[in-house]
Amino acid sequence: MFTILTGAQFGDEGKGKIVDLMAKHYDLVVRFQGGDNAGHTVTVGEDVYKLHLIPSGFLLDSRVLIGPGTVLNPEVLADEIDMLEKGGITVTPEKLGIDAKTSIIMPYHIELDGLRESSRKEKIGTTKRGIGFAYIDKIARDEVQMADISSESSLLDRLSELAPQKESAIKDMGGDPGCVMDEAAILHYVELGKRLGPYITDVSYEVNKALDEGKNVLAEGAQGTHLDVIHGTQKFVTSSSTIAGSACSNIGVGPTRVDEVLGIVKAYITRVGEGPLPTELADEAGQHLHDVGQEYGTTTGRPRRCGWFDLPLVKKAIYLNGYTGVALTKVDVLSGLRSVRMCTGYLLDGRILDYPPEITSEVARCTPVYEDLPGWDDDLTNVKEFNDLPEAARKYVIRLEELMGVPVEYVSVGPGREQTFRK
Numbered sequence: 001m002f003t004i005l006t007g008a009q010f011g012d013e014g015k016g017k018i019v020d021l022m023a024k025h026y027d028l029v030v031r032f033q034g035g036d037n038a039g040h041t042v043t044v045g046e047d048v049y050k051l052h053l054i055p056s057g058f059l060l061d062s063r064v065l066i067g068p069g070t071v072l073n074p075e076v077l078a079d080e081i082d083m084l085e086k087g088g089i090t091v092t093p094e095k096l097g098i099d100a101k102t103s104i105i106m107p108y109h110i111e112l113d114g115l116r117e118s119s120r121k122e123k124i125g126t127t128k129r130g131i132g133f134a135y136i137d138k139i140a141r142d143e144v145q146m147a148d149i150s151s152e153s154s155l156l157d158r159l160s161e162l163a164p165q166k167e168s169a170i171k172d173m174g175g176d177p178g179c180v181m182d183e184a185a186i187l188h189y190v191e192l193g194k195r196l197g198p199y200i201t202d203v204s205y206e207v208n209k210a211l212d213e214g215k216n217v218l219a220e221g222a223q224g225t226h227l228d229v230i231h232g233t234q235k236f237v238t239s240s241s242t243i244a245g246s247a248c249s250n251i252g253v254g255p256t257r258v259d260e261v262l263g264i265v266k267a268y269i270t271r272v273g274e275g276p277l278p279t280e281l282a283d284e285a286g287q288h289l290h291d292v293g294q295e296y297g298t299t300t301g302r303p304r305r306c307g308w309f310d311l312p313l314v315k316k317a318i319y320l321n322g323y324t325g326v327a328l329t330k331v332d333v334l335s336g337l338r339s340v341r342m343c344t345g346y347l348l349d350g351r352i353l354d355y356p357p358e359i360t361s362e363v364a365r366c367t368p369v370y371e372d373l374p375g376w377d378d379d380l381t382n383v384k385e386f387n388d389l390p391e392a393a394r395k396y397v398i399r400l401e402e403l404m405g406v407p408v409e410y411v412s413v414g415p416g417r418e419q420t421f422r423k
């Protein structure tokens with residue numbers, strides 16, 4: 001079985017939690033795009049793991065893979081491996097594989113990301129992890145790949161071709177080009193390359209072979225649908241394709257092999273960084289979502305912007321991903337609100353829309369049309385099955401399911417594994 005899991009909104013929907021929950025049924029869990037801009041939180045009892053690169057299926061028996069469509073900062077990966085090992089979790093090449101063609105985030109990508117962002121009049125609010133510039137190099141065929149960093153001579157060979165254009169790009173943007181050929185940094189990358197060398201594999205081959213053998217594979221998306229570089233709210237997006245089809249092209253597996261596509265949908269909406277968010281709240285309800293939902297970016301610590309559930313954006317996510325099911329997360333966060341609102345359409349220039357306009361500046365001009373449902377006060381975090389939810393919460397979930405037209409397969413009422421049930 002091949003399942004693809006993606007975020008349906010602007011990221012941080014709870015992908016990490018749901019992947020961890022599902023991983024026991026999968027032989028392989030594969031990250032297919034993005035880099036350490038992602039922050040996926042997995043909570044097991046008292047332990048909280050914030051993973052940026054290692055797929056969230058790591059804690060169970062599945063083998064986890066980082067696919068060639070990702071961009072990888074080797075230092076962040078090495079720190080993550082150290083963090084897991086300190087917690088008593090051993091990372092071996094049997095457990096983790098990295099595709100040989102994975103693009104490496106170099107120090108100059110991070111430098112260029114910072115310089116470009118500070119030179120923008122209207123910011124994107126990137127995570128400054130060098131993501132966009134690493135993807136530019138992938139497309140321009142100027143990347144350094146995983147396989148290139150394991151020997152000093154191969155890395156120096158690659159850099160001798162790339163360095164002049166990187167140095168002049170940094171100089172042109174008013175930065176210090178010293179980071180491009182910094183000797184200590186190059187040696188450090190070679191050390192990291194040697195350390196990570198044993199993990200190198202061919203992800204497409206592994207995934208296709210596993211599927212041939214009747215094994216189960218889960219593709220773990222990063223970011224969210226509306227941060228997709230092609231279909232998202234440009235320019236306020238990330239630099240990779242975050243939707244389900246991207247799992248096939250980035251892993252190297254045919255679309256005929258896909259069995260399920262699960263959308264992770266937060267019961268409200270959040271966004272980190274700039275860009276339109278039609279239901280954004282600046283009132284007490286917004287503060288409630290922020291405080292109770294602990295809405296701070298996992299990677300940057302920035303406060304996440306919060307708003308009511310936005311159906312037009314989720315409808316678009318359903319089209320873009322072809323969801324066969326949905327996991328609805330953070331329903332517990334809505335407890336204590338007098339009424340809960342869902343945006344069922346937008347008002348734009350006197351017209352009511354039930355689907356987002358294609359142009360980002362028009363999304364930014366939309367004002368939400370709401371349907372109000374009664375709230376509830378009960379704490380949901382100990383609820384173990386759907387029928388034990390208070391009536392108002394059940395009605396909220398059922399109404400969302402009806403409006404989305406896609407079955408809600410999981411309901412999540414807390415960060416822990418046990419705080420999840422089937423609907």
Ligand code: GDP
Nearest residue numbers: 012013014015016039040041330412413414415
């Ligand atoms: P991801 O990027 O999609 O993996 O999501 P993040 O891990 O960045 O953000 C989701 C946050 O919500 C994490 O801190 C999770 O532990 C937490 N979380 C996930 N599901 C639930 C839930 O149902 N209720 C609550 N209260 N927290 C949750």
Ligand code: IMO
Nearest residue numbers: 011012037038039125126127222223238272273
């Ligand atoms: P997970 O996987 C939320 C946002 C950034 C910024 C934009 C571009 O945890 O859901 P980038 O550094 O990618 O060039 O920044 O994308 N962004 C995320 N927002 N969750 C994420 O990942 C994100 N990854 C990138 O805040 O607005």
Ligand code: MG
Nearest residue numbers: 012039040298
């Ligand atoms: Mg996150």
